Amino acid sequence: MKPEPQKAFQKALESKGLKFTKQRAEILDFLLKAKKHLTPEALYRELSKKDSSLGRATVFRTLHVLEDAGLADKITLADGRNAYEHKFAKPHHDHMICVDCSEVIEFTNDTIEEIQNKITRSFGFSPLWHRHEIFGKCRKCKTI
Amino acid sequence: MKPEPQKAFQKALESKGLKFTKQRAEILDFLLKAKKHLTPEALYRELSKKDSSLGRATVFRTLHVLEDAGLADKITLADGRNAYEHKFAKPHHDHMICVDCSEVIEFTNDTIEEIQNKITRSFGFSPLWHRHEIFGKCRKCKTI
DNA sequence: CTACAATTGAGACTGATTCTCATTATCAAT
DNA sequence: ATTGATAATGAGAATCAGTCTCAATTGTAG
Numbered sequence: 001m002k003p004e005p006q007k008a009f010q011k012a013l014e015s016k017g018l019k020f021t022k023q024r025a026e027i028l029d030f031l032l033k034a035k036k037h038l039t040p041e042a043l044y045r046e047l048s049k050k051d052s053s054l055g056r057a058t059v060f061r062t063l064h065v066l067e068d069a070g071l072a073d074k075i076t077l078a079d080g081r082n083a084y085e086h087k088f089a090k091p092h093h094d095h096m097i098c099v100d101c102s103e104v105i106e107f108t109n110d111t112i113e114e115i116q117n118k119i120t121r122s123f124g125f126s127p128l129w130h131r132h133e134i135f136g137k138c139r140k141c142k143t144i
Numbered sequence: 145m146k147p148e149p150q151k152a153f154q155k156a157l158e159s160k161g162l163k164f165t166k167q168r169a170e171i172l173d174f175l176l177k178a179k180k181h182l183t184p185e186a187l188y189r190e191l192s193k194k195d196s197s198l199g200r201a202t203v204f205r206t207l208h209v210l211e212d213a214g215l216a217d218k219i220t221l222a223d224g225r226n227a228y229e230h231k232f233a234k235p236h237h238d239h240m241i242c243v244d245c246s247e248v249i250e251f252t253n254d255t256i257e258e259i260q261n262k263i264t265r266s267f268g269f270s271p272l273w274h275r276h277e278i279f280g281k282c283r284k285c286k287t288i
Numbered sequence: 289c290t291a292c293a294a295t296t297g298a299g300a301c302t303g304a305t306t307c308t309c310a311t312t313a314t315c316a317a318t
Numbered sequence: 319a320t321t322g323a324t325a326a327t328g329a330g331a332a333t334c335a336g337t338c339t340c341a342a343t344t345g346t347a348g
Contacts, residue, residue, distance in 0.1 A: 017293095017294085019294060019344085019345055019346080021294095021295065021344080021345075022344095040335080053296090053297070054297080055296065056298090056335095056336085057296080057297070057336090057338080058296060058297070060335090061337095076275075080335095082336095096267065105269065109259055112256050112259055112260075115255055116256075119240075119251050119253060120240060120278060120280065123249055123282075124282070124283035125249065125281070126280045127278050127279070128279050128280040128281070129278075130276070130277060130278040130279065131220075131277045132274070132275070133274060133275045134260060134263075135275070136264065136271035136272040137270045138267075139267070139269065142268075161324095163313085163324095163325065165326065184304080198327090200304095200329090201305085201306075201327080201328070201329085202328070225303090225304080226304085
């Protein structure tokens with residue numbers, strides 16, 4: 001039986017007239033297993049080991065589809081590169097990113113979210129998504 | 145008499161053993177006069193009109209120096225490009241960015257800042273800077 | 289099974305940014 | 319002012335992430 005996330009992805013694809021292919025399944029699968037945020041390049045490098053014919057373009061295309069479908073989130077690392085994480089069984093959260101070791105710590109705060117909504121509303125602005133990233137040094141790195 | 149920002153820039157440069165040059169002065173000056181956030185490319189294009197020998201690399205280098213010195217901030221536009229603004233006589237603020245027209249609206253909220261500090265502290269994380277960008281549609285664009 | 293439409297991978301391409309390095313400018317000490 | 323050590327500059331090459339193109343392949347409705 002197909003696990004939940006795969007089904008959700010398939011449904012999302014179908015609703016856009018897209019197909020559920022081997023490559024797309026592999027990419028989602030890898031993202032699900034990953035313990036941390038993955039750059040497209042890292043994802044490509046790792047998946048290539050199993051499937052040496054996989055194309056870089058397919059990785060980017062699939063990540064975009066996942067992002068559009070609301071199944072994955074993109075964050076920006078301290079060096080400017082992008083990284084992705086899946087959103088299954090994860091509540092909304094924001095990130096603290098260590099500028100030394102690139103560790104990513106997740107946090108949530110309902111009050112911040114509420115205030116955000118109040119602010120956008122007061123400007124007649126319709127929020128679609130946001131990025132709240134705090135850069136600094138994690139506990140380990142700040143003492144080195 | 146040299147205006148404040150130029151003096152501050154010179155001081156920042158000196159403290160790093162760097163020199164206050166014509167190009168650096170021009171770039172800061174342009175940033176000060178700009179009414180909106182400038183991409184490095186736009187800055188280069190405009191300044192090239194006056195000083196046709198100015199190099200792109202110098203623009204990027206100078207923006208980095210300004211950023212390091214805490215005299216300029218970088219934001220990321222909806223299309224992924226970066227843009228800069230100077231920080232003279234401007235309180236800290238975050239941004240709402242229209243995904244259609246790229247308009248940038250500034251906002252501040254002390255409560256959010258306080259909560260942020262509380263959160264980072266609870267993780268033993270030392271914040272250096274943060275990026276809080278809300279993407280969506282501005283009042284004008286959402287009705288089109 | 290067929291036919292059409294969507295997907296794919298390879299590699300060319302793009303745009304932003306960084307790098308290299310020969311030349312030029314700055315500045316402190318003559 | 320001249321010098322010399324050092325840093326900054328500009329031109330263009332190089333890099334890097336990401337996108338595009340297109341011929342070949344695959345998925346799927348019928």
